Each structure stands twice: as C-alpha cells, then as structure tokens.
Amino acid sequence: MPESIALSLVSHTNVGKTTLARTLLGRDVGEVRDAPHVTEFTDVHVLLRSDAGDELTLWDTPGFGDSQRLVRRLRQDGNPLGWFLAQVWDRWKDRPFWASQQVVRHVRDTSDVVLYLVNAAEEPASAGYVAPEMDLLGWIGKPVLVLLNQLGPPRAAASDEQDLQRWAEHLRRWPLVHRVLPLDAFARCWVQEAALWHAVQDTLPLPRQAAMARLRLAWTAQRQQVFEDAMQALAASLGRLGAARVALDDAGGVRGTLRQIGSALGLAKQAGGAGPG
Numbered sequence: 001m002p003e004s005i006a007l008s009l010v011s012h013t014n015v016g017k018t019t020l021a022r023t024l025l026g027r028d029v030g031e032v033r034d035a036p037h038v039t040e041f042t043d044v045h046v047l048l049r050s051d052a053g054d055e056l057t058l059w060d061t062p063g064f065g066d067s068q069r070l071v072r073r074l075r076q077d078g079n080p081l082g083w084f085l086a087q088v089w090d091r092w093k094d095r096p097f098w099a100s101q102q103v104v105r106h107v108r109d110t111s112d113v114v115l116y117l118v119n120a121a122e123e124p125a126s127a128g129y130v131a132p133e134m135d136l137l138g139w140i141g142k143p144v145l146v147l148l149n150q151l152g153p154p155r156a157a158a159s160d161e162q163d164l165q166r167w168a169e170h171l172r173r174w175p176l177v178h179r180v181l182p183l184d185a186f187a188r189c190w191v192q193e194a195a196l197w198h199a200v201q202d203t204l205p206l207p208r209q210a211a212m213a214r215l216r217l218a219w220t221a222q223r224q225q226v227f228e229d230a231m232q233a234l235a236a237s238l239g240r241l242g243a244a245r246v247a248l249d250d251a252g253g254v255r256g257t258l259r260q261i262g263s264a265l266g267l268a269k270q271a272g273g274a275g276p277g
C-alpha cells in the first residue's frame with residue numbers, strides 16, 4: 001500500500017528553510033532573502049516518488065518569530081496550544097505571532113517528521129530562540145531531526161564533529177529530538193543527504209519505515225543516474241579532445257620546427273632515420 005510521508009522544514013525565521021528546500025529539491029522554489037518572515041505561507045513540494053507509488057513531500061513553512069515572548073505568554077494558559085491556535089493574529093501587525101501560528105498548525109496537522117534548522121555559526125547557548133521553539137514543538141509532540149545549517153565551506157571532519165557534539169549536548173533535554181545532523185544548504189554532499197533519509201526512516205513508526213526504505217531506493221537510483229550522466233558527458237568531452245586533429249600548413253616550416261623540438265626532447269629518431277612524419 002503506497003504511503004505519503006511529510007517532512008516539514010521548520011526554524012526561527014531567516015535561518016535558511018527555503019534555501020535548503022531549493023537544495024534538496026534541486027530547483028528554485030519560493031523566495032529567499034536575508035530578512036525575517038520572507039516565506040508567508042506553508043508550501044508543499046514533491047521530493048521523491050518510489051516505484052510503488054509512495055511519495056515523500058517537503059513542506060517549506062514560515063519562520064517562528066519572537067518565540068521567547070510567545071512561550072512566556074503561552075505558559076500563562078492551562079491549554080497553551082489550544083489558546084494560541086484559537087487566537088486571531090493580524091498578519092501585518094502581529095507578523096511574528098501570525099507566522100508562528102501557521103507553523104504550529106501545520107506541524108500539528110500535517111508533519112510526520114520535523115526538520116528543524118539551526119544556524120551552526122551561532123553558539124547554542126546564545127541562540128535564545130531554540131529553547132522556546134523546542135518547547136513549542138514538544139507540546140505538539142512530532143519527532144524532530146535537527147539540521148546544522150550555515151556550517152560554512154567544507155572543513156576538517158573533527159570541526160564538524162565538535163559542532164555536532166555541542167549542539168547535541170545542548171538539545172539533549174528535549175526527548176523529541178531524535179538526531180542532530182550536518183546539512184549546510186550550500187556545502188552539503190550526497191553522503192549527508194543519504195544520512196538524513198536514513199535518519200528519517202529510523203524516526204518513523206515501524207509500519208511506515210518500509211515506505212521510506214522504498215523512497216530511499218528511488219533517491220539512490222536518481223543520484224546514480226545523475227552520476228552516470230555526468231560521467232558520460234565528461235567521457236564524451238575527453239574523447240572529443242583526444243581525437244581532435246589539426247592539419248598544419250608547412251609553408252612557414254612548421255614541420256621542421258616541430259621536428260627540431262621533438263629531436264631536442266629526444267622524441268625523434270637519430271639523424272638519417274625517418275623521424276615522425
């Protein structure tokens with residue numbers, strides 16, 4: 001029976017959700033800008049389809065805003081999420097709360113796994129929005145994979161490992177966080193993407209893991225095809241270069257000059273012999 005699995009990109013605003021959506025999908029979706037609340041509405045894209053008809057969807061969402069104030073306010077209510085979702089926030093006047101409400105509603109109703117992005121260039125302790133946003137996600141209860149974004153250009157593995165450990169340690173107190181993985185939107189590699197799909201599979205409830213395994217096979221086949229196409233293009237180009245011949249006009253004694261050069265390099269036969277034509 002084919003299944004549909006929904007992954008949701010969630011983060012504080014301006015951390016890089018839409019940029020990562022573009023990287024994972026391989027096409028320019030949505031709007032990317034260095035400003036808060038650029039993405040206004042949740043937006044769904046099909047990331048993969050398996051031969052059996054399973055579908056992996058990727059949801060881009062608006063960013064959380066003013067999370068510390070929001071969670072402080074929510075703690076005053078006995079039923080924080082119910083109260084929050086029942087409020088009518090003005091989309092223009094209360095943009096941070098309006099955007100946060102969109103995310104909470106989407107995650108509650110749609111997500112199978114939340115991909116929560118953090119800016120790895122920041123120290124975990126100084127990224128003050130992470131704790132309230134984890135509390136918010138904890139109230140909803142969907143599983144979370146944390147992705148370290150903005151790691152910068154590829155570095156020594158030990159440096160990435162240190163960042164991972166620091167963030168994993170910081171996030172340990174939220175049991176909804178299943179894994180912390182590196183995935184910079186600009187510098188990621190296929191190995192990291194494969195590790196992410198593996199983690200998604202492990203995070204899903206058992207009956208849905210078979211569908212994710214089929215989707216991972218489809219992803220591997222797609223990447224193999226991309227690799228083979230790239231190798232074909234490279235081989236064809238090298239073949240053309242290797243087979244290229246240029247006829248030389250001997251009017252200026254070019255052949256003689258080449259023979260002299262060849263002889264100086266020890267390529268021609270000794271004088272009297274028939275050198276290369």
Ligand SMILES: Nc1nc2c(ncn2[C@@H]2O[C@H](COP(=O)(O)OP(=O)(O)OP(=O)(O)O)[C@@H](O)[C@H]2O)c(=O)[nH]1
Pocket residue numbers: 011012013014015016017018019020031032033034035036037038039040061062063064149150151152184185186187
């Ligand atoms: N260096 C670096 N910059 C990034 C990375 N990902 C995103 N950015 C930059 O961060 C800024 C915000 O990116 P967006 O993708 O619009 O962020 P968002 O989380 O979708 O933002 P909202 O929709 O406004 O919540 C842009 O200037 C991106 O170029 C990354 O991996 N590395």
Ligand SMILES: [Mg+2]
Pocket residue numbers: 017018019030031032038039060061
């Ligand atoms: Mg966005």
